[in-house]
Each structure stands twice: as structure tokens, then as C-alpha cells.
Amino acid sequence: MKVGIVGLPNVGKSTVFNSLTKSGKAESQNYPFTTIDPNLGVAAVPDERLDALAGALDSRRKVPATVDFVDIAGLVRGASRGEGLGNQFLGHVRECDAVAHVVRCFEDENVIHVHGGVDPTGDAETINTELLLADLGTVERRLERTSKAAKSGDAKLRAEAAALEALRDHLSGGDPARTYPGDDTLEETLRSLITAKPVLYVANVDEESVADGNRYSAEVEKLAAREGAEAVRLSARLESEIAELPESEAREYLEMLGVETAGFEGFVRSAYRLLGLLTFFTAGEKESRAWTVREGATARTAAGSIHSDMERGFIAAEVGDWRDIVAAGSWAKAKEEAKVRLEGRDYPVKDGDTMLVRFNV
Ligand SMILES: Nc1nc2c(ncn2[C@@H]2O[C@H](COP(=O)(O)OP(=O)(O)O)[C@@H](O)[C@H]2O)c(=O)[nH]1
Ligand SMILES: [Mg+2]
Structure with a gap:
């Protein structure tokens, strides 16, 4: 599973990315943590069931399931037209199975907001518009090609052109491809579209708002509900702090803040639900291990x-x-x-x- 982290500059993407991939390393000393690329990281999935199995069976090794994360920087207004190396970044998103969309829900005058003030709905719309425009470009190019080829009178190509036209109208109306009703003729096209991928909104709040949220994260939750997407709330800064702590201290710290689990666990659970994934185990003296497969x-x-x-x-x-x-x-x-x-x-x-x-x- 590969998750692309998107969002405007300075919303906390890299902090989220670093804490996710680092907490994975802290979670399991046995997992060969690798950073292949500064923007590509592997996170071990925390799983109490695996811990219990490895403990009960006295396994010499414990190997958690993993999630790949890509920190996709550089998405700004105009990215779909190539601004700020936009196209290059959009290409990275196309290769992911799911998108984690980080939205800034914290105030901090020391952290510049690219559009002036904290505005989760506006920020999310800016990013979503760029992703939508990129897809619209993809569909229009394909439609042009298919229409030309359909002039030969081929019924299948004509049907495909008509289907592409309907999809283009759907996208032009401002709706993501993921809400487009299923159409077998477009299966391949839909696979290549960014807005067809499942989205997990990440409301990045300050430490004080992790337990109960704030008015900004409430906006993000509403936005996600409207789109039938999932939303999780976490504090990137808190996550990066607890990633540095020994487990018992981390737990104490979280309890003090009134939070049950680290944000990453909720994040992964949502991602699994979103992608229709499940975990099974192999367990023995030599090794206990978690595996991920589709439902x-x-x-x-x-x-x-x-x-x-x-x-x-x-x-x-x-x-x-x-x-x-x-x-x-x-x-x-x-x-x-x-x-x-x-x-x-x-x-x-x-x-x-x-x-x-x-x-x-
Ligand atoms: N106050 C506060 N600052 C944060 C939080 N998350 C990130 N930041 C800060 O915001 C700045 C931008 O974060 P970064 O992760 O680099 O954002 P990116 O551009 O989206 O990758 C950094 O100075 C972070 O320390 C947070 O939850 N609270
Ligand atoms: Mg960054």
C-alpha cells in the first residue's frame, strides 16, 4: 500500500511524514527501516494483536505490516498548469493507492500560511481543484484521441467516446472521479485519475486540540462527510514529539492530553477501511508477522x-x-x-x- 501525502505548503505534510515513518521505526527494532528517497518512507503498522502473538509464542522476530508513504511537496495553486513543477508532483500522486490530504487546522503566527490565514475549506478546495484540473486534462486528451479514432465508425470506440464525454462533464461540474458512477468502459481511464483514488483527510491540529478538535478540524470533518471521504485528526507536532519517546512515556504523555492512541494508529485504521484491506498473521517461535491483503x-x-x-x-x-x-x-x-x-x-x-x-x- 502506497499513500501519497498532499496539501498546501506549510500545512505540516513533512512533519506528518517524518513522524509516521519514524514511529514505525521506533515501533519495531526488527523491521529493516529504509529511506530510499528523502520523500519516500516506510512505516510499520502498529498492531496490538501482533504484539500479543509474538509475546505469547515467544517469537524471536516480530515483523509488522508496512505502509509506504510519499511526501508530495510542491502542490500549489496552478500546479495543474505546471506551476511550481506541478506536473512532476502530480505524476507522483498518480502512482499511489490512496491520498492523505493534510489540512492545516492550527494557528501559529510563526508559520506562514501561503494564502494569508488558516482556512481549511479554502485550502482543501485549492488542492482539490488542482487535482481535478489535472484529471480533466487527462480525460480531455483521451477523449480527443478516442473521438478521432471513432470516426472510423467503430461502435466500441464510439461508446467509449460517449462515456469519456460524460466523465468529462462530471469533472467539469467540480466533482471528483471517485463519485462517478461505475462504468466498465472507463475502468482503465479511472485507474489513471488522481481524484478516483480514495482520500483520507488529515486535520493537523495543535496539541491542545487533539482530544476534542477545534473549529477548523470540525470544518474538515464536515468536508469529508460531504464527499463520503474519511477524516482523521492528529497533531503532527505531537506525533513527532512522541515518536522520540520510549513507549511508556509516550503513553503517559498521550493520557495526559486525553488521547487514547497515537494519531498514526487511527490513521492506519482509516486507511485500511478506505482501501478495503485486512490483516492476517503467521505466528511461531521463529517469527510472528502481519500481512496485508484485500478484503x-x-x-x-x-x-x-x-x-x-x-x-x-x-x-x-x-x-x-x-x-x-x-x-x-x-x-x-x-x-x-x-x-x-x-x-x-x-x-x-x-x-x-x-x-x-x-x-x-
Ligand atoms: N504550531 C504548530 N506548528 C506546526 C504543526 N505542524 C507543523 N508545524 C510547523 O509548520 C511548519 C511547516 O511544516 P512542514 O511539515 O514542513 O509543512 P509542509 O510544507 O506541508 O511539509 C514547520 O515549521 C512545522 O514545525 C502543528 O501541529 N502546530
Ligand atoms: Mg514539506
């Missing part, structure tokens, strides 16, 4: 995410709920207690399943 994935597909040999030579999967495995303390004991079932290749994997794949190659 509806079968046991065989899930096995394939571990290793292609496991998919090719799949025989069956031993499956147990993570709680039962933790309670039993070992896979063998869980089997003795009949907490492990045998499932076939088409079994739809459930969130929290712990699996042992039997295969033969």
Missing part, C-alpha cells in the same frame, strides 16, 4: 502474498483466531484444544486470522 482474498491468494511457492503448491491452510492462539500459547496447544481449523483454497480470509499454510512444490 475477499482467498486462503490461496493470501498464501501467495507470503510466497509464490505457497500459492502454487497450496494444499490447505490451518487457521485460528489470533485470540485463541494467544490464549493457547503455542500453535500445537491451540490444535490440541481444537482451536485450529483446516480450510481449503477458496476460504475467504478474515481480519485477525492466524494461518499456517501447507504446501507442496
Whole structure:
């Protein structure tokens, strides 16, 4: 999963990015944290279930699931026309599975706002307009090409041109591609559009407003609800501070502020929901590990995410709920207690399943 972080300059994108990728590193010493590129980072997904499994089974290694983040700087008004290297940045967004749209919801006279004052709705609109214009350009170019080709009288091309026209009108009306009703002829086009990607709004508030929000974050929540998008509230500055603290101190600090979990956890949960992802585990003495697959994935597909040999030579999967495995303390004991079932290749994997794949190659 790759998430692109967008937003106006100075809203806190890089602070969010740094704290997310750093908290991942702090969370798991075993995960080989790498920064391939200053703007590309890998974050380990915090998961209490994995912690419990690794603890109960005394695993030598704990490997969390990961999310890739890209800090996409440089989106400004006019980006879709190439201003501020706009096109280059927009290209990065096209490669992501989802978009995290950071909106400034904190006041600080030391941090310059590019348009004068804190204005979440206006800021979000500026960015959304650029993304929409970029998509409109993509669709118009494609429409032009298809219309020309359709002059030959090809019925399929004519239908595609008509569908593209309808999509263009939808975008021209100011609506993102993600609210466009499904159309099979446009599947490929829609995949290449930025506004077709799921969006998670991130209301970046000051530390005092994390627990209850403020009038700015309320605006962002309203905006997200109107679009059928998700919104999370976090304080980038607080996140970057707690990323530096040992876990117990971080927890104490959060409690003091009246916050239950770090913003990153809520962020990841929302992102999983948004993308229709679920987590399953493999667990043993050697290693306990979290894996991410799409909802509806079968046991065989899930096995394939571990290793292609496991998919090719799949025989069956031993499956147990993570709680039962933790309670039993070992896979063998869980089997003795009949907490492990045998499932076939088409079994739809459930969130929290712990699996042992039997295969033969
Ligand atoms: N007061 C305050 N300042 C913040 C917060 N988040 C970020 N900043 C500051 O805002 C400035 C811009 O942040 P940065 O992450 O570089 O923004 P970007 O341009 O969107 O990447 C930096 O000086 C940050 O320290 C916050 O929650 N509260
Ligand atoms: Mg930045």
C-alpha cells in the first residue's frame, strides 16, 4: 500500500511524514527501516494483536505490516498548469493507492500560511481543484484521441467516446472521479485519475486540540462527510514529539492530553477501511508477522502474498483466531484444544486470522 501525502505548503505534510515513518521505526527494532528517497518512507503498522502473538509464542522476530508513504511537496495553486513543477508532483500522486490530504487546522503566527490565514475549506478546495484540473486534462486528451479514432465508425470506440464525454462533464461540474458512477468502459481511464483514488483527510491540529478538535478540524470533518471521504485528526507536532519517546512515556504523555492512541494508529485504521484491506498473521517461535491483503482474498491468494511457492503448491491452510492462539500459547496447544481449523483454497480470509499454510512444490 502506497499513500501519497498532499496539501498546501506549510500545512505540516513533512512533519506528518517524518513522524509516521519514524514511529514505525521506533515501533519495531526488527523491521529493516529504509529511506530510499528523502520523500519516500516506510512505516510499520502498529498492531496490538501482533504484539500479543509474538509475546505469547515467544517469537524471536516480530515483523509488522508496512505502509509506504510519499511526501508530495510542491502542490500549489496552478500546479495543474505546471506551476511550481506541478506536473512532476502530480505524476507522483498518480502512482499511489490512496491520498492523505493534510489540512492545516492550527494557528501559529510563526508559520506562514501561503494564502494569508488558516482556512481549511479554502485550502482543501485549492488542492482539490488542482487535482481535478489535472484529471480533466487527462480525460480531455483521451477523449480527443478516442473521438478521432471513432470516426472510423467503430461502435466500441464510439461508446467509449460517449462515456469519456460524460466523465468529462462530471469533472467539469467540480466533482471528483471517485463519485462517478461505475462504468466498465472507463475502468482503465479511472485507474489513471488522481481524484478516483480514495482520500483520507488529515486535520493537523495543535496539541491542545487533539482530544476534542477545534473549529477548523470540525470544518474538515464536515468536508469529508460531504464527499463520503474519511477524516482523521492528529497533531503532527505531537506525533513527532512522541515518536522520540520510549513507549511508556509516550503513553503517559498521550493520557495526559486525553488521547487514547497515537494519531498514526487511527490513521492506519482509516486507511485500511478506505482501501478495503485486512490483516492476517503467521505466528511461531521463529517469527510472528502481519500481512496485508484485500478484503475477499482467498486462503490461496493470501498464501501467495507470503510466497509464490505457497500459492502454487497450496494444499490447505490451518487457521485460528489470533485470540485463541494467544490464549493457547503455542500453535500445537491451540490444535490440541481444537482451536485450529483446516480450510481449503477458496476460504475467504478474515481480519485477525492466524494461518499456517501447507504446501507442496
Ligand atoms: N504550531 C504548530 N506548528 C506546526 C504543526 N505542524 C507543523 N508545524 C510547523 O509548520 C511548519 C511547516 O511544516 P512542514 O511539515 O514542513 O509543512 P509542509 O510544507 O506541508 O511539509 C514547520 O515549521 C512545522 O514545525 C502543528 O501541529 N502546530
Ligand atoms: Mg514539506
